[in-house]
Amino acid sequence: MLHRRSALSVALSHAVLICVGILFALPFYWLVSTAVKPDEQVLAMPPVWIPRPVRWDNFPRALQYVPFLQYTLNTLKICLLTVVGTVLSCSLVAYSLARIKWRGRNLVFLSLLAVMILPGQVTMVPTFTIFKSLHWIGTILPLIVPSFFGNAFFIFLLRQFYMTIPGELSDAARMDGCSEGAILMRVIMPLAKPALATVGLFTFIGAWNDFLGPLLYLNDEAQYTLSIGLQRFVSQHGAEWSMLMAASTVMTLPIVVIFFFAQRTFIQGVTLTGIKG
Amino acid sequence: MTTEHGTGGTVGTNGIHESHLSHRRPSCQARRDLRNGLLFAAPWLIGFTVFIAYPIAASLYFSFCEYDAIRGPKWVGLDNYRTMLLEDDLFWKSLWNTLDMVAFGLPVGLVASLGIALLLNQRLRGMAFYRTLYYLPSITPIVATSILWLWLLNPQIGLINVLLQKLGVANVPGWLTDPAWSKPALILMGLWGAGGGMVIYLAALQDVPEALMEAALLDGAGALQRFRHVTLPMLSPVILFNLVMGLIGSFQYFTQAYVMTGGGPQDSTVFYALHLFNRAFLDFRMGYASAMAWALFLITLACTALVLRSSARWVYYAGEGA
Numbered sequence: 001m002l003h004r005r006s007a008l009s010v011a012l013s014h015a016v017l018i019c020v021g022i023l024f025a026l027p028f029y030w031l032v033s034t035a036v037k038p039d040e041q042v043l044a045m046p047p048v049w050i051p052r053p054v055r056w057d058n059f060p061r062a063l064q065y066v067p068f069l070q071y072t073l074n075t076l077k078i079c080l081l082t083v084v085g086t087v088l089s090c091s092l093v094a095y096s097l098a099r100i101k102w103r104g105r106n107l108v109f110l111s112l113l114a115v116m117i118l119p120g121q122v123t124m125v126p127t128f129t130i131f132k133s134l135h136w137i138g139t140i141l142p143l144i145v146p147s148f149f150g151n152a153f154f155i156f157l158l159r160q161f162y163m164t165i166p167g168e169l170s171d172a173a174r175m176d177g178c179s180e181g182a183i184l185m186r187v188i189m190p191l192a193k194p195a196l197a198t199v200g201l202f203t204f205i206g207a208w209n210d211f212l213g214p215l216l217y218l219n220d221e222a223q224y225t226l227s228i229g230l231q232r233f234v235s236q237h238g239a240e241w242s243m244l245m246a247a248s249t250v251m252t253l254p255i256v257v258i259f260f261f262a263q264r265t266f267i268q269g270v271t272l273t274g275i276k277g
Numbered sequence: 278m279t280t281e282h283g284t285g286g287t288v289g290t291n292g293i294h295e296s297h298l299s300h301r302r303p304s305c306q307a308r309r310d311l312r313n314g315l316l317f318a319a320p321w322l323i324g325f326t327v328f329i330a331y332p333i334a335a336s337l338y339f340s341f342c343e344y345d346a347i348r349g350p351k352w353v354g355l356d357n358y359r360t361m362l363l364e365d366d367l368f369w370k371s372l373w374n375t376l377d378m379v380a381f382g383l384p385v386g387l388v389a390s391l392g393i394a395l396l397l398n399q400r401l402r403g404m405a406f407y408r409t410l411y412y413l414p415s416i417t418p419i420v421a422t423s424i425l426w427l428w429l430l431n432p433q434i435g436l437i438n439v440l441l442q443k444l445g446v447a448n449v450p451g452w453l454t455d456p457a458w459s460k461p462a463l464i465l466m467g468l469w470g471a472g473g474g475m476v477i478y479l480a481a482l483q484d485v486p487e488a489l490m491e492a493a494l495l496d497g498a499g500a501l502q503r504f505r506h507v508t509l510p511m512l513s514p515v516i517l518f519n520l521v522m523g524l525i526g527s528f529q530y531f532t533q534a535y536v537m538t539g540g541g542p543q544d545s546t547v548f549y550a551l552h553l554f555n556r557a558f559l560d561f562r563m564g565y566a567s568a569m570a571w572a573l574f575l576i577t578l579a580c581t582a583l584v585l586r587s588s589a590r591w592v593y594y595a596g597e598g599a
Contacts, residue, residue: 010401013396013399013401014401014403016396017396017397017401017403017407020393020396020411021407021410021411024410024411024413024414024469024472025410026436027414027425027426027429027469028413028414030425030428030429030436031425034428043434045434045439046439047434047436047439089320089321089324092317092318092319092320093317093318093320093321095317096313096314096315096316096317096318097318100310100313100314100317101310101314102307102310102311102313102314102315103307103311104311104314104315105314105318108318108321108322111321111325111329112321115325115329117525117577117578117581118329118333118574119525119528119529119570119573119574119577120529121529121550121553121566121569121570121573121574122332122333122336122570122571122573122574123328123329123332123333123336124557124566124570125332125335125336125339125346125557125563125566125567125570126331126332126333126335126336126339126567127328127332128346128557128558129335129346129563130327130328130331130332132346146324146328148320148324149320149321149323149324149325149327149328150320150321150324155321180313180317184317205416208418209418209419209420211419211420211532211535211536212531212532215535216558226418226420227418227419227420228420230420230421230424231420231535231536234424234427234536241428244424244428245424245425245428247424248420248421248424248425249421251418251420251421252417252418252421255416255417255418256413256417259409259412259413259416260409263409266412266476267476267480
């Protein structure tokens, strides 16, 4: 804007931003502060705002209650494999839809859009029976294998991005004798790094946060992910709030860390996934 | 480009070569493109067949069957649908609960996201910090969020009621223990995650042409008028996007209810997806659950269609001219 804002209006804006900010921050503060409170301060009335002493050993205690380290490793394994599968498969399919002209590709593109509005509940039961007949229930395969067959939303996102890469670049590579696969690997994917990073990031977070999948397919505690492990922890130790908060902090922290390192990718992702398609 | 390349099967820009080979090349090129196209799209084509197309067909078939996933499905005609509509009170209760969330939770969330986005779309110092803070709750794992809010919403010792009492509220709500307050409690928790929709609005707000704002300002439009006649129309496509996505999401509301309330108190948080899940994987009435899934699909589709149809009247696309 050309006009300058008065000092008063700037101050007012800051005041509102800070007040709303406190509302958003307060649950986080309560999460972490409860996690490090001595037991007798957790239920104290009036509430104790600053834990004294800070009981850091609540974290190792929580880790002893439940094999959270194991859960974290399990979750990481699933997340990484899902990211690899999703990025690979979506990249291939997006290339086909964006850069190769073939009869039927519009139909395939429509199938992506249709799947995006299809409620997961419609396919839930038969998908479960497929994995059951493969004897995959109780393994992590149902959580990983589907990611190697593409995800409608991310294929759509990558297709939109691949379309914006100038055709001359792949034509030049083609004239140099590159196959389509080489063009994808050497020309398109390096140029699409931000979009691929977005897909990887969102897939990772989606898999990290996924609850329904592990709920349906994992029944052995040794394979539990954080989300299902934490939910089981609640149903068993309902009122041990400092333990629960310590465990929830452990689950949340990696996401916060990732966010701080990949903020730009997040924001790009939102603009990409949007609306601009 | 050298002439030798013309026969090499490249898509030439050389007019002579194109006309020269046109009778043969397109079909050859087209065939190769078809082969490559199918090859690269193969993961999705297989995935779509196995994980989408077959399950859709199977689920439609199961919906007319009695099926417990142990013995094979047994055809029962319209029984599942009849039970659902005429005998299962919990079906109607769950549908009602879900519509309640769609009618109240969804608009409240949309307005909150928009409000926060407007707040953050100012040029002030420290904005990056505020944006981060407002956005973080929306990517916090749902299970962790649910457990945290279970604690915050505890009627006796939870932080929210403690603060309300400090503010002088005498009769604090029972939140998740009171059927009248359980859904507002979940909506409140949802507001904490309003930052997810906020980012989308924010991206759109930054695309509102400055010239348009300047023009409105020169015409003497006040802040409210500028919002009403410039910002809102420019944002309307994004509002539509968030509305449709929110609608689809609200009909599938599941994890929070499963983790926090299990459907209680007095079935006030038995949402459609929770009821469906319990019938399928608690009672192993897979046929009945499939019938419910199809009903859900039709309801979602009808609501989405309604919204899209209405959008012609309130969504403004800048690209389409006046």
